[in-house]
Structures are given as C-alpha cells and as structure tokens.
Amino acid sequence: MRRLWRWLLLLFVWRATRDPAPDDGHETPPRIVPAGPPAPRAELAVVALLALAAASAVAFIVVYAVDRIPDQTQYLGLALGGAFAFLAAALIVAGRHLVVTEELEGEYADPEPEAAASIAQVVAESGSRLRRGRLLAVAAATATAAVGLAALAPAASLGPLYDLGRFTRTPWRRGRRLVDQYGRPIPAAAIRPAELFTAFPEHADPEEIGSPVVLVRLEPDQLHLPKGRAGWAVGGIVAYSKICTHAGCAVALYRTPLFPPVDKPPGLVCPCHYSTFDPETGGTVVFGPAGRPLPQLPLMIDRRGHLRAAGTFSGPVGPSWWGVRNRKASS
C-alpha cells in the first residue's frame, strides 16, 4: 500500500511539472519574445545544477549543526560557496541555452531643450510679483548660509579645535620614575650596552602617545648630544620618545653594531617607513622620511639607583604639525 502511494506521488510530480499543452482555443496576442527550439539536455543540466545547489545549501546547514565536524570555517565556506557556484552555473547555462537571446533595437534618447526651457520659464514667470528680486536673493542666500553654518557649529565640540596645548602635553615631568610594562622601577645598572628597553612613566596611562620611551646605553665617549643636553645622559644611558616623528608608529627596532668596522652605527628604527634615528647624536634622522629628530628625555638616577626623568622632552612628541617646532613639550 505504501509503495503504491509512493508511485502515485512520483507520477503526480512528473505530470505536474510538465508544461501544459498550448491552449489554442482563443486568440493569442502576437509574440513579444520570439520562440526558440526546446533544449532538453540543457534543461536537465540546469535541474541537476539546481539540485546540487540545494544539496550544497543543505550541507551548509548540516555542517553548521554538527559540532563534531572539524575545520568548520572551511567546510561552511565550501558548502555555501558551492551552493552559490551551482546556482551561478545553473543560471549561466539557462542564459546561454534555455533563453532566447534576442538582439533588440532601441534608441538613445535625446536631451529635450524645450522641457529645460519650460522649466526656466516656469521659474522666471513665478517671480512676476517680485520687485526687489536681487535683494530677496541675497537675503535668502545669507539666511541659508547662516543656517548651514549654525548646523555645522556643533561639530566644534568634537575636539579641542583651538586648544592645541594638549598636543604638547605628556605625563613626563622632573622626578617621574621610569617603570617597565609591569610597573616595576628600572635600576640604571640593569641597562646594559646593546640592549633596548621600553619604559613608561609611573602612575600614568601607558597608552598615551607621550608615554613610551626607549632606553639604550651607549659609550659616553660616543655620545655627541646637542648643545645644552650634556647632563641628559646618565652613565651613557639615553632616553627617547618611542613614537616616530614621521607618522606616529612605535620605534620598535634597535640596530646595534657587533663589529663597528663593518656594521652600521647604532640606530633606532621605525618599522613603518624605516625612519632611522641616531641615539648618539640626540635622535637625529639618518635615513628615511622623518623630518624631525626623536624628542629626548633627560634622565637622572635617584638615591635607590632607579632611573627618573629629569625634566620633560626636548620637544613635542609624535608626528609633525604646524606648531611642533615653536612649542615646548609640556607636562
């Protein structure tokens, strides 16, 4: 009995999906779309591709539901992408073989200057009651501009438009202790030659652009710091802002010569555009597109032998801007 129902269902589906015979009882209007010959192979191909698309989509749901399947992302992508690919193939086959590709003729439309002239005429004639047209126009323009400006004015609250002092402020001031990323103070003796330390100001936000500094120890007789910075290095240890003065990346590379006769001299290098700063001469630019030396932080050693800042930077930190050379770094 069940088998009989199954065969009846199949028969019904087969009959139902066949197109009905053409009805030639009453008059049909002339064809718009030309007729074309049947293409049973293409039809079956499209049906097969659609079935594959359906199977692929079901596979996506199955993979999604079954946790145990590994490499989920790959199988999900294959299933969903595959479903779309089969759909694409079905449509492309249909487009090439199942649909009549007509070449129709049409016309490019011309512009209609009469209509444009009429628009102009409507606008002009609408002003028949105006005697002071120009004054009205000026007043309207002024009102529009003023309302527009008023609408834009609240944008000024987005940030300190004029108070650019914030661009020179850093957490560093005289006496502030240097700490590592865990907050521990740094003894001067811990900095050995050819090492790169990153330090932050104690009790300040390490994610501020003015916070991170690099510490390196050089031979005191190799140091040629600019005038006025004689006391800024303690025992050959110098500190510079870690933020590149070109575009603001962290100066995370330190080139240290193992054998000076063949190796390049020490250099702090930025990985973004390879601006290279010479720590021996006060952070001057020796290669790359940076236009300004790295700001230097003066150091001192406290009674416990830990490093502290002896003041603030030699200049504002970070990339250059209008006032960067004639403002001082502030605390």
Add this chain to the structure above:
Amino acid sequence: MIEGTARTLDERTHTAPFGLKALRYIFPDHWSFLLGEIALYCFIVLVATGTYLALFFDPSTAQAVYHGSYAPLDGAHMTQAYRSTLHLSLDVKAGLLIRQTHHWAADVFVAAIALHLMRIVFTGAFRKPRELTYYVGLTILALALLEGYLGYSLVDDLLSGMGLAIGYGVALSIPVVGASVAALVWGGPFPGVPAFWSRMYIAHVFVLPILIATLIAVHLFLVASLHHTQFRGGRRTEKRLLGVPAFPGQAPRSLGLMFAVFAALFLLGGLVQINPIWLWGPYHVADGTNGAQPDWYLGWLIGALRLMPGFDVTIAGRTVIPNPFWGGILFPSVVFGILYLWPTLERRVTRDRDPHNLVDRPRDAPRRTAFATALLCWVFVIFMAGSADRAYVLVGWSYETQIEVYRVLVFVVPVVAYWLARRVCVELLRNERVAGQRHQAELEAEEARGG
C-alpha cells in the same frame, strides 16, 4: 497566475508600463560592461555580511583582560572591540566565515571598481553626456577606500592600529590646520578619546554605507536614464542602440554573475585566511611589528610615504608642510584630481564637445590610452615601492638601493609608458587600416573579375 499577480500589483501601484519598460530595457552586450556589476554584487555581500558582524561587534575601547578559548592570548590586555572580534572569529560558528567573506568582499569591491574605472577611462565612456555618472562613480571609489580603511581599523589589532597612527600622522600633516582636523576627528592627540571609536563605528556602519548606497543608486539611475554606451560595429550608431533585453536575455546572465561573485567571496571566506587578528595581537601604542602593511588599495600611499626624502618644510620657524603631506595628502589628491578633471581636460585638448554614445576601443584614442597608461604605471611604480622591504627579505635586493631606483623610476616609467602605449595604439590602427585597404582592394578585384 503571473498575469493575475501583475494585474493586482498594477492596480495598487500603477507601475505596469514602467515594469514592462524595465523588463525589455536594452543592455548593450560586452563582457567589459559587466565589471561595474561585479562591484555592485560585492557591495551587496558587504552589506549583508556587515549587518551580521555588527550584531556581534562591540565598538568600545574599554579595557578587558582576555580569558577566552585562544590560549596564546590568555591574560592579554585588549579593548572590548578587539575582544568581541576575537570572540566572533574563534567562538561563534560561521563567525569567521562571515568576517573573512566581508573582508574579501571589501578587497574585491575596490578591485572591481578599479577595473571598471579603467574600462571607463580607456574607452572614453566618461564623455558627454556621462560626465555626471563618472563623477559619481569616482566619489564612490574614494568613499570605498575610506570605508575599507575604517572597517579594518575598527578591530584594533596590531597591524590596523599602526595604520591608524599613520592616518593620524597624515591628518596632522595638513598644512596649518592639520592639528585642528586631527583634534576634531580624534578628540585630541592620538590615540584619542573613547568616542573616537564610536565615530569610526558610526561612519563605517551607517554614514558611509548610506552615502555609498545612495551614490550607487544615483549612478545606476544615470546609467539607465542615458542608456549604456556601446562599441562600434554592425548596425550600431550614435542613435541606434542594439542589445539584449533585461528579460529574458540579460537576467539569467546578470544573476549568474551575481551568484558567481557570491560564490567566489564565500569560497575565499572559508578557504583562504585573511586578517587573522588573533595572530597579530591587540594594538598598543608602544608596540610595532615589522612588515605591517595596509590593505592593498592603500598600498599606493605607503609607497609614497616611504619614497619621500626626510624633510619637513619650515618657514620662519613654523612647520608649514610636515613630511607625510606629500605622500599621504598631495599624491592621492593629484591622482584623484587628474581623474576628476579628465573629462574637462580631454574636452579642452580634443575640442570635442559632442555627446558620444559609442565608445572607443583603447587603440582608437592613442593619446588618451597613452596618458591613462602613464598614470596607471606611475601609481603602480609607487605602489610597488611600498613592498621594497619584503622584496629585500625574499630576494635580497638592498632596500636603500631599491628606494633610490624607485625614485628614478617614478619619473622615467610614466614617460616611457606613454610613449610605448601610444606607439602600440598607432601601430595597431595602422595595421587595421592596411588590412582594411587590402580587403577592399581584393573585393574590388573580385568584382572586376566576376562582373
């Protein structure tokens, strides 16, 4: 049944005539006319996948400590933005598929627009009456670059964080007002106020998508209203348009292309890893990695930034032009400026003010093709300069030498490219003319023989 539905709809909308016109709208038929469609379908994927991502992403800079499923980041300090993206990528089923598909769609979206733009320029489709369509399209491109940059910067991973710092440096480099501009956007010096993340988020998920979608709608409306251009040949003229109707001819092909785009993007999204942020780690101001690069469509800018020699322009102690200005602001402005001015410049040079519905093959307009080739090669050389460091790591060419060589190529290559492209076009045209003359002579000879 279809007639019943159509009639019901028309009674309630009065759109049947429009519908009929739309069904039989004529599409001139050439494969290169479909490049813009690829971009459109990428945009659809971007909106769909992006909506899903927005349901999981937390645009917050609040600090968190990670104790999730990815062991190498256990205990790491990161923002909520980064953590929510980690969670979506590593713990949500299909989350990574959707996220990777979204990122691939962005890369392919801009590539498709670039290809489409090249087709427009090389065939002169921007000429009257389509200048407006062209300007709208260029604006979509510019907005797409910004949208992509904001999108991958929202995640706050190490690579994109470095990219945001560079964006800040470039903003600061705007002469005179740079710091004020940066202050407005970031709310202060880098890394900015927490609201900066909200600003990026709202720009990326709301303002820019609506702008881009509106411009796409205007662009499509203009294309349809003016009708698409066509190549010469057969019975095509400036007035007579030949093509395939939307239904039933073009519809399965366009739909097929749409699903092919979907397929390509989802297959890439599942099979090829893109932006594995758990391997980069969270961004910190004091951290930097070697080999950090922006997504490909901003590679031209990193090349320009790296090529510039190191100087700030100072006048009377004021820093008038900081260094990143040249590569980050002036260079893209010049390129986009040339592109925006192209219809005007071409009209001026060729003195051609007629409307054109027929487009040229590239060889038919040798000077235009040559100039476009030169511009493309110029941008490409600068783009390649941006990867000189990886070339050193892989192949061993000295970085400093490469930079010097690129600085020379930047001037030499466009000139050579112009000359070469022009020669090729002229030669191709000459060959065609000669072949045509020979064909004509043969026809006449046969006629003389037969007649």
Add this chain to the structure above:
Amino acid sequence: MSRRLLLGALAAALLLVASSGLASGGTSADGGRRVPLLQRGAALYAASCSQCHGVTGAGKRTPGRVSGVGNTAGIGPSLRGVGAQAADFYLSTGYMPLQSPYDQPRRSRVIFSKRDLRALVAYVASLGPGPAIPHPHPAQGSVSAGFSLFAQNCAGCHQIATAGGYLPDSVAPPLSADSPRQIAEAVRIGPNLMPKFSTSLLSDRDLASVIAYVQYARAPYDRGGWSLGHVGPVPEGLVAWFVAGVVLIAVTLTVGRRLT
C-alpha cells in the same frame, strides 16, 4: 709572506702533528679527551677562522695583505670571552665561517662535523671566560606570556608571526629553523645587528616563554584556511586580484560577448 703568517702556519702544523700523536694515548690528568679536543679545535680554528679573528682570537681591525692560501685579508671581532654560547650559536647555524666580513651572516649549511663543532666550540671557549651554552626549557614557559614579550621586544624586527623582516641594512631572519638552544643563544648574544637581551630585561623564565611562542608560531592556529605565510595584506591583495579577479573576469567573458 709575512713572518707572522709563517709562524702561524707552523704552529698549526705542529699542533696537528702533536694532536695526532697524543690521540693515540693521552695520560693527561684533566681527562684524556679534552686536550686532543682543544688541539683539534685549534687546528680547525687556524684553518677556518684565524684569517678574520686573528691567530690568537684577539680579532683584527685592519686587514692583512694576503689572500688565497694563508688568507689574512679578513677582519673580525675578538673572540676572547665570548664563551661557548656564542661559538655554538654562530657555528651551529652556519653563520660562521663567513666568506667576506662585509656580508651579513645568514643561516647556511654547516660544513663541520659534530665532532669538529664540539672541538671548535671548546677551543673558542678556552680563549677566555665567557657564558656557557644555555639549556632552555620552553615547556616551562607560557605561550601567552611569550606572545606578549615577543610583541614588545622582537616583533619590530622579526615580525609578529616570526616571518622575519627588514631593518636598515640587514634582514632579521624568520625563526622557523632555530632550535630552542639557538634562540636562547641569539637572544643573549645579540648576533650581528641584533640587540641583546640579558636576564635583567628577559629572565630565563621569560626567555623560555618567548621560545615557547616561537615554537607555536611555526604552526599557529589557522582557523581561517590557507594562511598565505602569515605575512598580512600583501599576499591577501595578490589573491584578491589574481584569484578572485581572474575567476570573475573569466565569468564575465563567459556571460558577455567579446568584440569580433
């Protein structure tokens, strides 16, 4: 030929003869095998290293004038006090011997046998007191701590996923081939242009974590599929253009017409 060179060659020859004589029956008090090891090392040193590092291992800052056999044209740093640590690192990676002192040392095929390596390391270590070969235990470190330390200290040159990188004038190599011992040695030595990281900056525990991370990074979690080398947007852009772009243009060529 200079007199110093002659003396050096003579010394090497004598040492070779003496070592082969002693090898057949040492009765020395500090272990019969140590003395021949040192002598073997000395002979190898004389043949492969002395032209740059000097006959006595004190280094040379100015080149001599002889090339070819008995080459003195090289220059190189002093090896006194570098210890077994440095010798083992440079020799086991093939960084040394170096063709020209102006080349960047790169990982290359090790031309010495294991026995010769031990001999050379012992000889260089004997030139002066220096650090011994480290024995790190990465299993005792934590990958997450290592990732954080690597990001702060190493990623600037070696790239966050250990794919290697560039710094002006040299390559920071990728770390896929280094053993834990070699990583520990490099970190403590700071070879070539690399800075060094002593225990005050990276404790032994920290170093073990860093090594654990480097080992993890050789086969990291690539949940998203084909990793493209873990280098970032450059290969991604290539795939976008040359995989997606090519496939989609192929589809448009199938769907649309071509000009005849």
